[in-house]
Amino acid sequence: MTDSQSAEALMPPDEASFRTVLGHFATGVTIITAMNGSEPVGVSANAFTSVSLDPPLVLFCAAKSSTTWPKIEQAGKFTVNILSEHQEDVCRVFATKGADRFTRIGWRPSANGNPILHDVLAYIDCTIESQFDGGDHIIVVGRVQELGITADDGPLLFYRGGYGNFHA
Numbered sequence: 002m003t004d005s006q007s008a009e010a011l012m013p014p015d016e017a018s019f020r021t022v023l024g025h026f027a028t029g030v031t032i033i034t035a036m037n038g039s040e041p042v043g044v045s046a047n048a049f050t051s052v053s054l055d056p057p058l059v060l061f062c063a064a065k066s067s068t069t070w071p072k073i074e075q076a077g078k079f080t081v082n083i084l085s086e087h088q089e090d091v092c093r094v095f096a097t098k099g100a101d102r103f104t105r106i107g108w109r110p111s112a113n114g115n116p117i118l119h120d121v122l123a124y125i126d127c128t129i130e131s132q133f134d135g136g137d138h139i140i141v142v143g144r145v146q147e148l149g150i151t152a153d154d155g156p157l158l159f160y161r162g163g164y165g166n167f168h169a
Contacts, residue, residue: 086166
């Protein structure tokens with residue numbers, strides 16, 4: 002047994018241990034937006050990744066308890082807004098249940114009609130391709146319809162329960 006193995010903390014896969022261990026994986030922060038009729042809706046998500054180049058697919062995970070997810074699902078399309086290092090306040094607004102999100106945050110419509118938030122690093126506009134059960138979340142796969150880079154800042158990162166940034 003090596004020294005690093007003897008110092009290793011073994012934990013049962015309960016909720017607290019799961020959060021602690023996965024908190025050691027830095028993630029980018031996104032806001033998933035859509036239109037619910039004439040009302041813009043959105044929710045923060047750090048469970049986001051690319052899936053396929055051909056066809057171009059991405060996925061995000063929505064909590065089954067989310068009151069925003071059914072509105073996005075009904076729209077059938079969404080935009081992934083990738084937050085910049087200066088947008089921690091935006092993330093916090095979208096992570097707060099019942100917050101009046103879009104009166105505080107500027108946006109413009111994508112070609113697909115979904116909100117692209119002001120000052121994001123990039124956006125990915127999608128139609129819902131498929132959904133899968135993922136425990137207490139829904140795994141949503143989107144087919145990319147449009148995408149763009151809108152800024153040249155660093156990304157907003159989430160790591161061990163806090164926010165930070167990265168500069169190459």
